[in-house]
Amino acid sequence: MISLSPSLPLGDFEVTFYKLLVKETPNLLKNYREWEVGEVLNDQTCQEIQQKIAWWLFDSDPKEAILELEQLNNPSQLCGHVFKTGEATYTCRECAVDRTCVLCRKCFQQSEHKKHKYLLHSSGGGGCCDCGDVEAWNKFPSCNEHDVMSEHSAADAQAKLPTLLRNKAEVVFQILLDYIVDMLVTVRSEHDELPQSLQQEQPSDEFVTVVFNDESHTFDQVISTLVQAISCSPSVASDYATLIDREGRSAIMMGDNKSCEDCKAIVMDTAGVRSRRRVAFPLQTRVMHSSIYAHQEHALFLMSWLESLAQKSEGLRLILAQCILKKNISDGTSFVTKCMLTDASLWKGARGGYQQLILAVVMLHMESKRKFGVEFVRAYDRLVVDFLNDDHDHADSILSISVQVLTVPTLVRYLIVEEDLLLVLLKSIIKTFCNTLEEGGDDFDAVPVFQLDNRKVKKHFRRMLYVLYNIKYVLSNVPTDWDFNLHDKFKTFFKTFVAFLSAIEGMDAVVYKRDRHVEHEPEWETGITLLMRFIPIMKPLYVWCSIRKEVLVGCLQVAVGQLKKCLEAQRNPTTTVTYNGKDYTFTDFDILSKPVSVHVPLTRLTAGLLVQFGKLGLSLQDTETNMDVLKLAEHMFQSVCLCSQTTAGAWRRNGLSLANQVYYCRDNNCRAEAFDRDLQMLQLCAAQADPNEFFVLLHTRMKLNEPHKIAEYLTSIYNEFVSLLIYICVERCTEGVGQVTMHDIAKRELIHILASGPRPHSKISKHLPDEVSETPGWESILEEVADYKNATTATSVARYELKDSCLDQVSPCFYHFSTASHQTNAQNEVIRRKKSLNQTCIFTPNLSPQFTRLFTNVPDLLHSASLIHFIKDTLEKLLDESSSPLRWSDKLFEKILYLCGFAILEERERVVHDQTSQFQFCEKADKCGLLDCLSRLSSFPAASLHKDNIKWIHNGVDEVQKRRQGLECEDFRFLLFRDEESEKQKRKEQAAQRRQLLISQMSIQQKNFINVSPNLAQAAPSVEDTEMSQSSSQQTQETQGSSVDGPINPTPSTSQPPLQRETSKADLVDEPKLCILCQDDTENSDYLVIAAFVQRSNVLAQTKHTEEDLDFTKLPDLTLPAGVHVSSCSHVMHFQCWSQFFLTVRTKEESRPQRMRRFMSSFSTERNEYLCPMCRRLSNCVVPVISPAKLTSITSNSGPTTADVSLSDWLKTMDELVDPPEHVPQEIVAHLDVDMATPDDVNDEWHDASDAIPASQSSTVIMGTLDDENLDEETEEDSMRLIVNTMNKSFELNCEAGEIECEDPCLWLWLSAATTCQVVETVSRYRERPLMAPPSIRISQTLASTLRSSVVLAARHKGQFQKSREDMFKILLGKHSTPLLSKHMFVTFAHLSFACHALGDFPYGAAVNDKNLLKLFALAQIVQIILLTDVNQVMDEHYNDSVLSQLFNQVRSYANLPACHKVCHQKLEQMIIASLQPFIRACVLFTRYTTTKPIPVSLEQQDDFNTMLSYLELPQNIVEFFDASGSCSLDPLVQRWCSHPDVAQRCKEAITNNQLYPGLAQVKKLVELDTDYSDVIAKGANFVCPRFRSDDDSVNPTMCLICGEVLCSQSYCCQQTWNGRSVGACTYHAHKCNFGYGLFLRVRESTVVLLNDSRGTYRPAPYLDEYGETDQGLRRGNPLMLDPERLRDLHLVWFEHSIPEDIVWAMEGNRNWMNVNWDHL
């Protein structure tokens, strides 16, 4: 026995520890026979070893020692909570330094940020809470709990530990860490042996086969491989696969070397062959000695123990952190370096283990964090290389820890200065992407030369993105002060960066394709993505550069120097161009023959730096850099012209690749470092160079000096060119270019985003430039320019609409309209709105803000001779189309006018302040004949649309000229509108006069007419009269209704139906129908049917139950287990037409290959499904349409209907029927007594009984013989049968064949009729709409068809099933072993009512039966309510005795229930009425559609219980129900019902299960959801997969909205087998919970899933953010609150049974849904 006694000296610990390990080695793993997936390590042994170490360490009971140590901890200042996957993280939009700063839920709840605007996300795992980190928050860095003053230093915590413990801890931790590193890092290759110190004297010959995770094999491949290799069941293999995926490896077998090798061979062979993606890429498998595997697993176990110790005691944590970082004297490496450097070759579990240790131990203290940072940066280069060759995700790699290190400003600063962090990061990118041509060397000014390797970029781009993010993190911590060291390091970094950019400059260059289209599209995505990913780096980079002027100057010099070098290297000759009589000398470059590129990052960097000068209010001299801007911008001119010409369509033959690049340059994602920079550079050139020279250069580069070369596209190129000129002169809303604030910028952007129509908040923020959307104040600016419009429907979202007052500020030539159609849309929308406001519809320019000093000369371009000449020249060409290839274009003309207008506006503004201003557009334009040209154009027919604009310009010129002469004048901008206004006003007045005249004439004529024929005028009542009469008729009805509130009418008149007028709504249902297939409306040729969908329904069920305990052949229990729901689109077809149609559909579907069907159609003909040929609604059967005439003919011919039969007489007859005085054979009596509720052989009982009872004996009276005369043609009977069979079959298939063997079509149809009735009733109650409000044709048609078919079918089957009917009567009369009171009353009533139609020569007709049945069942329902009343709800201190309360206790006494005193009469009455309502309401629907009895009109407007009762001819008072009309009291019957022995038992059950009224009568809703979505997320985060309690959970918690159970969705771990298929947890649960119709909430994604048998769809969860938008996928992260409207909508999906319908509808609309493997959800 080796013991680590506490007295063991420090020096001896190591030896003893290893001895212990050697001894325990054979016991570390479980015996192979006891292996379970994931439980290979022998937990007991490990615990024992750990306990021994702990005892030695603490010298006492470890548990108590740790409790004592916890007392020594300093109050924590840092939370440091490490996030689990799916846990909610909060960040404050107002206070967080950046979006990586997050709080845990607990800290957030007690922090100040709760009151701020915050974002909520669900964590991807890893990372920790930043609460208490002063560097992470601008304000309120800590929550209430972590808000402690830092009085205690870290060393303090360590010093508080007892000395002995401290010394022991240092020893133990170091030895354990060494052991761990040895096991994980050193022993890796296949043939390695354990270190000497652990070797056994007699090593066992046991080996294990270990399978490792890789990303190239699918789950299914691994599963099938394992099934073969270790011959296990698929479910065990699936568990192994899950484990391998989560932990990275797993031993799958243990045995001797040979068998392990064999097993390995099978795995390698099988998986290699099966993997189709990579040829012969075997699943990584290794055979290891079992002791090595055992020690590795044990090392992981110890590692997590160390972590848990560190969490308990701060002192121990500090010691552990020191040990982790301590460098080994022999090789200079530490635990952490060793782990990091082998990271990529470790399996997932080992990586997770040590990374977790770093996060939870090292990262919690600044000093150890700093030390770790240093090690990390030193290893960075190597880690990146490893990561590139690693096939694991980034999250598994140690690189993912960088966000913890690189977001701490002080640490970053330290690392930049001491470890050259920036350069390290950048170089790792350059090394990966480029070939180095020339090193920078030691020469400080030398810039290295790199060459971009497109192939490398493409290959590594995705993984290198993470390094780019790292650079972004580092740069976004802008230093607040500079020192020499920092400057130095930054400068080196910047130089290298510039060198890298110059390697990208000119990437993906293209050459103009003149004659033929490109043969294959060149790859372009890499370049554009590179551009896009660099933007987040560029932004902070400019901030770094412009912190100090000298830094900025230095950077610009580097960039300009490099750019010059690039340009010189190209050695382009010069050429001379003549324009407007002047010569200009430029570099010669022909854009149509040389390679050009949209990638000019170096030029753009230069532009960006120059804009920073503008921002600081500096001039070009301040740059201290010698440059010729026009030459420097050469690449920019090329790329701008390339973009413009491509947009104009001139480069069409270069294919989509180029078009896409150009598109992205102007798109919101890239434009900040593309189009925007280009424009800024052009503006700078316009400002700094000679305007004529600038203009001619741009003109030349655009090839407008050689129009014949681009004749085909000339007009559109002109268009683009003029747009460019407008942008250059007008656009100033950029910091550094114009004198603008962020507010101005945001406002202008917002106005133009909203110009093309209202948009939701998220779309707006997506389209905003980043610098705007990142400023917290933009939302208040949004309020300034737009109005919030609430969502109009439950599926739409709220939007913002541009205010009317902002319409004028929309510019038709806004530079951020990314496409021509975007611009046109905005223009049209603004015109539409202006028209509706009666405003003028022309677009006139507005004044722009002032330029900054650097750009101040841009407007000179506007009055340069060249530009004015160009405008005039263009106008002349437009006037005379024969002179040039330029064609008339409204757009072009509009733009030219806009440009002129803007020039005039600019001049006017200057002249107002200075009459002698040198800006002389008007004069120059006049002189050169431009104005003349315009005047001529105003009479030009093509220009007639623009008359107003031309007039506007002339007005402007007039004003300017007057002002120059010193004359006072009005602002011309309002002249035109005022003219227009007065014009309009005049027109309005004229129109009013005309109207007046007309009216007076008419009234004279009218008078004359009335005088001539006075009778006519009286005969036609005015509108008011009709309304009056209507309301009065309503009133009379209402008074009728209300009168019954008073004393009860003792004998409600039964002989006279109340009203005989059919309402118009009923007519809707009974209109003649047109077959949608043959368009023929003749009914006689064939039977008519409607398309319908039948499904099993759980909606009304009050208890949870499983599919198994469902038996449709039983009368349902009062909690109504389940039903059958029918819905229909009410499209009518001939049965024959439908049969043919369905056959065609089926043939077509079956011709598809089996495996393709799921992806080809949303429905399955195997389940009898089809889509309605008219509306494509999902259907699976047809239901016959029965006209009221046919219904009457069937129901009226069975017995007397008008005879006034009292209930007592009727009862007496019934009594005799079920209890005939004649002799009944003994065996049959016995048979009858069999409890119907017993599950065995119910079918037999129901069906065979009819054979058992000789017709001649008991059933002579009840069952008539089949009356052939009553049947119509034979064909009708056939089709009817077929229909019901179809319905039956479709249904059977739907619920998996073989489970239900109900062969009685009647029961089927009857149950569905009853269910559908109740569902309609429930929905109307939920919607709070009157029950009999005019229903949609869909609902009325469905109800009418189902209910009437049930009646007709019953009539057709006279003589069958006598036994079951007889039984039902016995039940009703209390003479059967099945107690009536435990059954669902409405369903039983419906069954019996239908059954009565099948009675043949029954003594009474249907009307009499129905009336009396209804009375009895209503009574039974009341009795049931009384017995199952929740007595607490009817008792009251202020009780009063009444007849009703006496009756209440009397009835209860019949069932031996305790009497209930203190019953409040009012409460009791209310309770009974409320509970009775659903029954009565369902009966009203039932009667409405099974008879021709019309509904009182008042019920269509309003629900009124008493009117319903009188419609059903029921008494108005509850006590009255207990009296049969006449002398007979129903008391004996009630007594018989109650005294049934089963009733008392059922009552007891109901009380224990709390199935009591009024609750039982209430609508059963979906699971209650939290109001705040973060509560939902928090619950989801606590969820652990029920099968694998692993921390690394890729699980997707998904809640069943019907029952609330949370499942582990879309994961192999929880797959189950259903009907022979392996399905995901949700699909399986949907079958268990709701017959395969699932309604789920995916918690982490805020998404609702509708699921039904291999098909499904997603929709957003019913939560809205403060902007009225949903956030499906939880991407934006705004706080979400439950929206009642959307919740209602979700409930209606459930109540109205539209899950399958909605799914198919979505799938038909979006075929992508078909490609989802819904089964695996």
Ligand SMILES: [Zn+2]
């Ligand atoms: Zn926290």
Ligand SMILES: [Zn+2]
């Ligand atoms: Zn906190």
Ligand SMILES: [Zn+2]
């Ligand atoms: Zn805050």
Ligand SMILES: [Zn+2]
């Ligand atoms: Zn037809």
Ligand SMILES: [Zn+2]
């Ligand atoms: Zn339809």
Ligand SMILES: [Zn+2]
């Ligand atoms: Zn699971």
Ligand SMILES: [Zn+2]
């Ligand atoms: Zn459920």
